[in-house]
Amino acid sequence: MDKIGIDAGGTLIKIACMGPEGGLELRKAPVRELSAISAWLGGRRDARVCVTGGKSAQLKAMTDEAVADIPEFAATMAGAEYLLGKDSPAYVLTNVGTGTSIHRVQPGGHARIGGTGVGGGTLMGLSRLLTGLTDFEEIVKLAQSGTRGGVDLKVSDIYAGAEPPIPGDLTASNFAKLFLRDDMDDIPKADLVASVIGLVGETVATTSVLAAGQSGLSSIVYIGSSFFRNEPLKDVVRAYTVLRGGTPIFPDNGEFFGAIGAALSAK
Ligand SMILES: Nc1ncnc2c1ncn2[C@@H]1O[C@H](COP(=O)(O)OP(=O)(O)OP(=O)(O)O)[C@@H](O)[C@H]1O
Ligand SMILES: [Mg+2]
Incomplete structure (x- = not known):
């Protein structure tokens, strides 16, 4: 049956x-x-x-x-x-659905250890606000051709010329360049959605690595439909998890x- x-x-x-x-x-x-x-x-x-x-x-x-x-x-x-x-060593499981939920999983038990309202729904809502697009596939495809340099402020932008105390490649402030630049003309929609994915991915990864650290763990399994055929989000989450000392895993059929x-x- x-x-x-x-x-x-x-x-x-x-x-x-x-x-x-x-x-x-x-x-x-x-x-x-x-x-x-x-x-x-x-x-x-x-x-x-x-x-x-x-x-x-x-x-x-x-x-x-x-x-x-x-x-x-x-x-x-x-x-x-x-x-x-059943017997895999303990790990953190982060489910990026509409919202994001973070769990500790160990042989014989599990517990919810955190979460954030920044998730796949944020990706959809902010992308719609900034570009008018409502189709997930279209948003992801557009993000693939975008760059974040004109939208997000990196640590290296602030420390320009000087030696930063943390890796210059970290984002100092998501979307901050939109405030610091002289005008808002000619910002490609692709750059905006790439930056939305950056914001979501960095928030999810940072929150997960901090939650993992509290449990003395480093392996983080990322699941949820937000990652479905979404290489831009996987790339951000992968890179940011590694940068912050975690080990990211994206299982097949995670959704x-x-x-x-x-x-x-x-x-
Ligand atoms: N075809 C699609 N239509 C809409 N969103 C999609 C689609 N495919 C992937 N997504 C992404 O997946 C997210 C939803 O993920 P998922 O299905 O894991 O969440 P959910 O179970 O519905 O929500 P929650 O667990 O928070 O109640 C959406 O917010 C969007 O970012
Ligand atoms: Mg769900």
Whole structure:
């Protein structure tokens, strides 16, 4: 019998379908399609279903037959255990969804150790504000051709000519050059979205490395749909994590940890 796990988050619904032979089918839909997903579930009465995520209660309320649910963090951890192994040494897990949630995972237990409101939703909202774009793929593609030098202020910009006390390549202040420059003419949209991704990635990486340090850890596993086909964000997070002394890891199917964890819990 198939097991279906559904992680209905603030932006996207992630679905994991596990066949009896262990086959795994993964798909995503925007959260506005919650009622379509509920209707689809109505036609899958043959399967065992478990839902999770912030919108799971809404999904359950829309669905006729009784559906099991598990808490979001438990589902994410069950997915992590399945995909990364049960006995891996302790690590930090940072889920960059609409918002960002940071967890410590060790054999036999897990705890939420932090988070930040700067996440994938920030990437979408600020990019829309600055460019009018609303499509994730389009924003990411545009960011690939942008540069941040005219928007962000680096430590080396402030210390120009002098020896800085910290690496000059660190961002001293995201977006600060927009205040310091004489005019706001001719700032390419590509540069603005590249800088938004810089802001999100640097905040996520910095917060994660500090949280890891508090637990005496350095390995940080980054998951969540924000990284899906998003090399610019991965590049920023990778470089900033390393610069700050951490070891970044981006597992395959990182956006499906919660949905897979829910599917495993379907009874
Ligand atoms: N097709 C897409 N449409 C919209 N956003 C996308 C898409 N693909 C990737 N994203 C990015 O992924 C983010 C959502 O990630 P994810 O699906 O992990 O979060 P969520 O589970 O919906 O939210 P949360 O866990 O915070 O409730 C978006 O904010 C956006 O940055
Ligand atoms: Mg989520």
